[in-house]
Amino acid sequence: MKAAIIGGTGYGAIELIRILHKHPYLEIGSVVSNSQAGNSISESYPHLSEIIEQPLEKFDAKSLSEKNDVVFLATPSGVSSNLIPQLMEVGIKCIDLSGDFRLRSATEYESWYKHSPADDQYLKQATYGLSEIYPEKIKSAKLIANPGCYPTAASLGLLPILKTSLADYESIIIDAKSGVSGAGRGLSLSSHYAEINENIRAYKLGQHQHIPEIEQVLSDESDRPITITFTTHLVPMTRGIMCTTYVKLVENVTTKEVQEIYSEFYKNKSFVRVRPEGKVPATKEVLGSNFCDIGLHVDTRTNRLTIISVIDNLVKGAAGQAIQNVNLMNGWDEWTGLQDIPLYP
Amino acid sequence: MKAAIIGGTGYGAIELIRILHKHPYLEIGSVVSNSQAGNSISESYPHLSEIIEQPLEKFDAKSLSEKNDVVFLATPSGVSSNLIPQLMEVGIKCIDLSGDFRLRSATEYESWYKHSPADDQYLKQATYGLSEIYPEKIKSAKLIANPGCYPTAASLGLLPILKTSLADYESIIIDAKSGVSGAGRGLSLSSHYAEINENIRAYKLGQHQHIPEIEQVLSDESDRPITITFTTHLVPMTRGIMCTTYVKLVENVTTKEVQEIYSEFYKNKSFVRVRPEGKVPATKEVLGSNFCDIGLHVDTRTNRLTIISVIDNLVKGAAGQAIQNVNLMNGWDEWTGLQDIPLYP
Amino acid sequence: MKAAIIGGTGYGAIELIRILHKHPYLEIGSVVSNSQAGNSISESYPHLSEIIEQPLEKFDAKSLSEKNDVVFLATPSGVSSNLIPQLMEVGIKCIDLSGDFRLRSATEYESWYKHSPADDQYLKQATYGLSEIYPEKIKSAKLIANPGCYPTAASLGLLPILKTSLADYESIIIDAKSGVSGAGRGLSLSSHYAEINENIRAYKLGQHQHIPEIEQVLSDESDRPITITFTTHLVPMTRGIMCTTYVKLVENVTTKEVQEIYSEFYKNKSFVRVRPEGKVPATKEVLGSNFCDIGLHVDTRTNRLTIISVIDNLVKGAAGQAIQNVNLMNGWDEWTGLQDIPLYP
Amino acid sequence: MKAAIIGGTGYGAIELIRILHKHPYLEIGSVVSNSQAGNSISESYPHLSEIIEQPLEKFDAKSLSEKNDVVFLATPSGVSSNLIPQLMEVGIKCIDLSGDFRLRSATEYESWYKHSPADDQYLKQATYGLSEIYPEKIKSAKLIANPGCYPTAASLGLLPILKTSLADYESIIIDAKSGVSGAGRGLSLSSHYAEINENIRAYKLGQHQHIPEIEQVLSDESDRPITITFTTHLVPMTRGIMCTTYVKLVENVTTKEVQEIYSEFYKNKSFVRVRPEGKVPATKEVLGSNFCDIGLHVDTRTNRLTIISVIDNLVKGAAGQAIQNVNLMNGWDEWTGLQDIPLYP
Incomplete structure (x- = not known):
């Protein structure tokens, strides 16, 4: 083909x-x-x-x-x-x-x-192509709207806990950090090396076009309207997105229990790796690969869950997931062409 | 001297x-x-x-x-x-x-x-040396406990809103990002170039020793016990801290109103610069200087305030504030020796 | 196997x-x-x-x-x-x-x-495993001494001109630049992020252990003893080596003529790409791949040839060439397992 | 004023x-x-x-x-x-x-x-403003042509040896590395973060407009026409230039003897620091300052001198030297306003 x-x-x-x-x-x-x-x-x-x-x-x-x-x-x-x-x-x-x-x-x-x-x-006619969540719809789709980079990292990080009854749905805050390649090869002061290097910058506070996309998928999967606070930051690296997501829990659970919920949720998914209790992933651990790695921490002092989810914005956040979707559409193994080990270091 | x-x-x-x-x-x-x-x-x-x-x-x-x-x-x-x-x-x-x-x-x-x-x-006998907040105590101190880098950025960002009646005191989340120099010159895998470059890493979730320090100063100034959620991240740069802080507001206010509260709070302070509405600071805008720059955004959809506060961790977060404190102790202008323009780019 | x-x-x-x-x-x-x-x-x-x-x-x-x-x-x-x-x-x-x-x-x-x-x-019993130069010896080897990262980039850049009668054999200067991963994961001040970032450092002037290795292969292939000047620099990146090599020419030739000598020399070699006249490669153009890319420039004012050769130090400079050698030893296509496109950007 | x-x-x-x-x-x-x-x-x-x-x-x-x-x-x-x-x-x-x-x-x-x-x-009417070399002419100048960044680092590195009878004047090769700020704030693909980060790139081989400037000052000071080979590289950092310069020596001298020639040459110069034998400077050791630091190594195997000279391209390579020149023009100490310690790390 x-x-x-x-x-x-x-x-x-x-x-x-x-x-x-x-x-x-x-x-x-x-x-x-x-x-x-x-x-x-x-x-x-x-x-x-x-x-x-x-x-x-x-x-x-x-x-x-x-x-x-x-x-x-x-x-x-x-x-x-x-x-x-x-x-x-x-x-x-x-x-x-x-x-x-x-x-x-x-x-x-x-x-x-x-x-x-x-x-x-x-x-x-468009099918939202979040591969891990909508594999069946994707298989029969003619037009795939491939998810945005931030929405992929944020949704994969949030959905397992939102599908339980543990989350306070009004408490979601996503603090996202991205490398510069997400903005493309076009020229602008915000991709000028001397302006980005040795610098962190927050941008588009409350106005990022990925906000409604994230809210749409979270609302769909929670069967209720979800409104989030979402902040994007540019960090001095080329590839990688980390979402640090905060959710208030309505019951007392341990990190271990939440970790098990996530492991169960993603147990047959090739590209989502849930770290064991006490470990969180760094963006470089997925560099060049289609993985989304997730780490979890429940702070018992505040009963808040912190979720760390990382992807390579150009792979799982763009081209990799697109090919994963074509694999699904054709009945091939979803990891076909995508099984490489991340480039480390 | x-x-x-x-x-x-x-x-x-x-x-x-x-x-x-x-x-x-x-x-x-x-x-x-x-x-x-x-x-x-x-x-x-x-x-x-x-x-x-x-x-x-x-x-x-x-x-x-x-x-x-x-x-x-x-x-x-x-x-x-x-x-x-x-x-x-x-x-x-x-x-x-x-x-x-x-x-x-x-x-x-x-x-x-x-x-x-x-x-x-x-x-x-120790006086907590957050210069902008405790200038009088510092003047007569014999022993100054100079604030930590994260606590300086976080406290200066939070205190003006906490001193009003607008904040939900149980809602505070601080998502902090730091350059590598904060960890000092000692050798460890977490300061190895090849492990840090092109990478973001969250660390010490819920266990950072700056948590009780931040809570102490926030509690002191709010006259009530404050518990926070605080996450630290290592980003690939040498200097700079950004705190992205989230606070739920209990009344409807605009970004402009909050910006005015902050401008008023810091109006006679040499080293805190509050950005106008619509602007937020980047860490490089304070590089090598004693400034703490602050930007604000109220998301009317969620009624949450996002505060961006940035410092150079080695200056306002360490040596600069230490010298500012000695200036205060000696009755010199607080900016003596500290009035340089940040190094940009 | x-x-x-x-x-x-x-x-x-x-x-x-x-x-x-x-x-x-x-x-x-x-x-x-x-x-x-x-x-x-x-x-x-x-x-x-x-x-x-x-x-x-x-x-x-x-x-x-x-x-x-x-x-x-x-x-x-x-x-x-x-x-x-x-x-x-x-x-x-x-x-x-x-x-x-x-x-x-x-x-x-x-x-x-x-x-x-x-x-x-x-x-x-050891065979020097510079794959492009010694494929026949490698095929029958039992012990391969896989070349160093600098010697690989330097030799592949120099050998085509040394095999002609155009080079002044006493004039060779190699100015080499390397990312930090070449020094391994061990801890030392010279791999500390804050010491490397935003910095270039020359090291081991005249004392680098790759000097005798480069001289050995150049001498072998030129049938005369070759002594070089070789300087290594650490630049703030993780992967990549560039050798900028200077050779005095003993006859007047154009860049185009030299370019053709190189293209001919490497015409059946999968992993050496000679850039057209007017172009030189950057290290990122081979990132994560087994390529060695070469660009050439003859300065007619001084009759000196400048050769730019780049590799990924961990691939063609280490693991990739090692696998290329095993491919040769087993009679497989030399690019087996190594045909990936570099990771860009 | x-x-x-x-x-x-x-x-x-x-x-x-x-x-x-x-x-x-x-x-x-x-x-x-x-x-x-x-x-x-x-x-x-x-x-x-x-x-x-x-x-x-x-x-x-x-x-x-x-x-x-x-x-x-x-x-x-x-x-x-x-x-x-x-x-x-x-x-x-x-x-x-x-x-x-x-x-x-x-x-x-x-x-x-x-x-x-x-x-x-x-x-x-223009006076070439290389402060250490032409202080008298500068004092009475009405129009200063402030030297380029590369020519400053290259000339200060080369002139002491050229003023002796030790150098082979036809052997000069300058391999220069620069941070990105030298190209200014204008937008181009060659200052795009994702293209520069984790990359080294050689550019303008044999065509850089600083070549005739360097040759002019070297020729003036050597009383003979000097032609050089000069290669510029862009490295992933914002500020800093390193020139690694190679000169063939016509007599046998030791590193120590050359180091003493340089120390003597610059003994009353505030901004040139000659490193002791065995040490060479890194660019970060002059960051944000007006210093030009120099290190030297004689390779006795090839009788070639390697000179490492570093500056901050925006300070000694531009604004700092400009102000040093105005200091000279006004009879002020040449270091007025310029005596700060480099920003390290």
């Missing part, structure tokens, strides 16, 4: 290429970049020299569908809402790595993203 | 030397390091070459008191509890940068620090 | 594990660490959790040879010189990643390494 | 502000930025909040000369060649931190900088 990648000069596409290159059943068909069409991708990314030398293509839905079996869209927000209708028209399955199809409500999208939403008829 | 520095080969001492070198009224008398006595400090720290070439001395309380007017102790925890009684005996004022005299309760100290506390009679 | 790894808690062993995990024909048999025997390796390296949980073993030559087909030694210098005789005794092939068997002269070893050399009878 | 700063939103200007703020005799009069005129500089640089709140001004030569006694130009190349004639017309002294007036030959400028040079009549 062949896959097309749209958005061929961004970090998301590059990570898709890296993983697809080692996928046994899925091979790269087309790489699309309107701005660089005709050039080799290795001109922009010399690490691909002598590996991927095929020319970048212009977007053309029909031609893509003829040469490929599935399309990954790794485009900035506001782009795939225009491209996906054309692609679905020609009958090809789409995995959208942008935020355009994640929120069910077009109004909500517009109020957080500050530009026009996708057409409602396509929004309705 | 002359100052002695004990603990002469640690980062705290080195930072004291850097600042004292530009202090107009206070000059370095003795630098003490038992392990390196007789050597020049520039052998361990070549950046001091041709600037500080005096030999390191052995500790001797009497001789120190004859040659100096004040003593800074920048020693690991558990050391100054033994040295300070000897120094007070010979009548010299002491500024302790370690945690040994910060907690009023010896029992509390022992349970968090896991070794023997200072003698009660000396604990009673 | 099964491989044993000795030195199981160092970065070299960890990287061997990462690569062997994806090798189709070679599987991890034993991981040996005398100091940690009985423990799971994931206690020291949580990124291996749920992947490698087998207990670490004590060294026992006989038992290793029964359970494994080949042994990798990723031990500090001075260790494998003792272990390898025992292993060869029981007839198992050895790949030594340390420096113990790289220098043919025991005297030379002692004078640079400052401790006892391996026994001469074993030194004589 | 008052100083104007032109180029008020770049890193050079920001560093001038930082140092002038602590200068006892020189105070900031005007800060000029045409693009941001009317705004407070702290909007772009919040670390200056409550310290520098004066509005940015538009450029006006006459008004600047009325309010200020000296002008610093920290503008991109090609700007000050237009502004300085206007400023000299109104009789104010100028310190140009850009490259526009450093090369005596307009033709040479055009061929390396690829745009129009300054007018010859002004080029003739």
Whole structure:
């Protein structure tokens, strides 16, 4: 089978290429970049020299569908809402790595993203691709809205406790820290080395577009409306997200009991590793891999649960989960092409 | 006037030397390091070459008191509890940068620090040196327990709102991020470059020895017992602490109203800068300086206040505040020797 | 086939594990660490959790040879010189990643390494495992001295020009820059984060133990004694080596002509990529991969050739080349298990 | 006395502000930025909040000369060649931190900088401001061409040996490494955090515009034409330059003898520190300071001298040396406002 990648000069596409290159059943068909069409991708990314030398293509839905079996869209927000209708028209399955199809409500999208939403008829066809939670829906999906990086780390960290009756649903605070690659290869002062290095910066307080996405999945899974406090920080590293999440508990439980709830919840999941009591994961322990590692601590003085969940934002937070979803859609083992050990140190 | 520095080969001492070198009224008398006595400090720290070439001395309380007017102790925890009684005996004022005299309760100290506390009679004589909050007590103090780095950032961020009736006192969560220099120059896997670089790590969940110190000052200033949730993270940078602090509000107020409360609270304080509405500080904006910068955001959806407070852990979190305290003790302007602009970028 | 790894808690062993995990024909048999025997390796390296949980073993030559087909030694210098005789005794092939068997002269070893050399009878049996240069010898070797990280980058950069008559053999200067992981996981001030971050440091000027190794291979291949100037620098990154090498040319040639010499020299080599004229590689373009990328520039003003060669010190500079050598020894494609795209960004 | 700063939103200007703020005799009069005129500089640089709140001004030569006694130009190349004639017309002294007036030959400028040079009549009036070498000329100068960052580190490292008869003048190779701040605050892929972090990159091989500047000063001081090989590298740090310089010696001398030549050469110079035999400086040992530290090693095997010279590119390589020059011009001690200890760690 062949896959097309749209958005061929961004970090998301590059990570898709890296993983697809080692996928046994899925091979790269087309790489699309309107701005660089005709050039080799290795001109922009010399690490691909002598590996991927095929020319970048212009977007053309029909031609893509003829040469490929599935399309990954790794485009900035506001782009795939225009491209996906054309692609679905020609009958090809789409995995959208942008935020355009994640929120069910077009109004909500517009109020957080500050530009026009996708057409409602396509929004309705989208399946939210949080692989560990919605494997069945994903298997039969034609359009996957691949989750955001923060929502992946936050949801996987929170859902096991929210599915019990132990959590105070109004108490959720997610303090998130991210490396810089999440903002893409575009140029801005907030990705300038001298401004980021030896620095931590909080940004978009109360305004991050991942807030409604996290609330949507938490609300869906808790059967009640959930409102969260969510703060994002930029830390001086390239890859990695850590969510430090705080939840008030309504009963007295020990760390060990919570740890067992989580281990049980994720017992058949290839990519979620729950650390034993007394241990918490660091972001580097998942670098370059599709893992989401989770550590837990109940503070008996305040009866608050602290959840540490970490992912590589470009893998489990983007390209890796996208490929995991395609694996599910095709009935392959979900870890196909994704079983590598994290790069450490 | 002359100052002695004990603990002469640690980062705290080195930072004291850097600042004292530009202090107009206070000059370095003795630098003490038992392990390196007789050597020049520039052998361990070549950046001091041709600037500080005096030999390191052995500790001797009497001789120190004859040659100096004040003593800074920048020693690991558990050391100054033994040295300070000897120094007070010979009548010299002491500024302790370690945690040994910060907690009023010896029992509390022992349970968090896991070794023997200072003698009660000396604990009673210690003044907690949070300069902005206790300037009067500091002026007449003979022994200053200089605040910890995290407690300084956390307390300065929290106290203005706690002094109003707006805060839910049971809701306080402090998510703290620190550079690596806070752990000192000692060798451990957790300061190994390859383990820290491109990584975030949470540590000592619910067990950090700064928890009782923060609770003590918050409780004192709120006239009620305060229990907090406090999480510390190591981020890949050398200097800087950010506390992201969450407090539930019991009334509806706007960010602007809270910003005004903070501006008013700190209006005559040289070293606390409250950012205007819509702005939050980054750690690099205080690098190398004694500033504590604060930014505020009220999330009207959850009625929670998020406070961002940043310091340089080695300056306002250690050596800078120590010198600010000596300035206060001597009736000098508190910013004497400390008025430099942060190093940016 | 099964491989044993000795030195199981160092970065070299960890990287061997990462690569062997994806090798189709070679599987991890034993991981040996005398100091940690009985423990799971994931206690020291949580990124291996749920992947490698087998207990670490004590060294026992006989038992290793029964359970494994080949042994990798990723031990500090001075260790494998003792272990390898025992292993060869029981007839198992050895790949030594340390420096113990790289220098043919025991005297030379002692004078640079400052401790006892391996026994001469074993030194004589060792094959220097620079895969691109000695594939035939490697195929039939029983003991491989896997090249050092700096010697790999330096030799691959220099050999094509030295094999022509264009180079002034007395003019060679290699200015090398390395990330910190090359020094291993051991604790020292020179791997302390706060000392390395935001810093460059030159070290061991004229005394680095890789000098005689580089000179040996350059001399062998040039059929004359070569003496080099070699300077090593530590830069604030975890992985990566760049050699910037300067050679005076004895004839006038263009960059393009030199580029063609290199392209021709490496035309059938999977892992050496020669950049086109006008381009030079950066270390990150080979991160996590077995590539050695090379860029060239002839300065017509001085008639000097500048060669930029980069590798990942833990892959092509250690574990990757070791596995490439085992591939050669077994008649497998040399890129087996090593064909991954570098991790970028 | 008052100083104007032109180029008020770049890193050079920001560093001038930082140092002038602590200068006892020189105070900031005007800060000029045409693009941001009317705004407070702290909007772009919040670390200056409550310290520098004066509005940015538009450029006006006459008004600047009325309010200020000296002008610093920290503008991109090609700007000050237009502004300085206007400023000299109104009789104010100028310190140009850009490259526009450093090369005596307009033709040479055009061929390396690829745009129009300054007018010859002004080029003739410029004094090259390498403070340690030309103090007398600087004292009476009206227009200072402040040296580039690389030329400062390279020249101070090379001149003592070039002034003896020990050096082979045709053998000079300078391998230079720089932090990212040298490229300024402008946006480009080569200052994007994710592209720089965990990476070393060589750039502009044989084409860097500092080559003719270095050659000019070396030739002047050696009384013969000097041609060098010069390679620049970008390393993942914000500040700091290291030049590793190689010179063939024509006689046999020891490291100790060379060290004594250097110590003698710089014995009355406040800002050049020559390390003792066996020690070389790291860039962090001069961070934030005006020092240039130098270490030396003679390799007796090749009779080559290796010189390590380090500076902070924004201080001794730009703003600090500019202020040192104004100190000289005014008969003040050259270290006025510049005597701070480097920030370590």
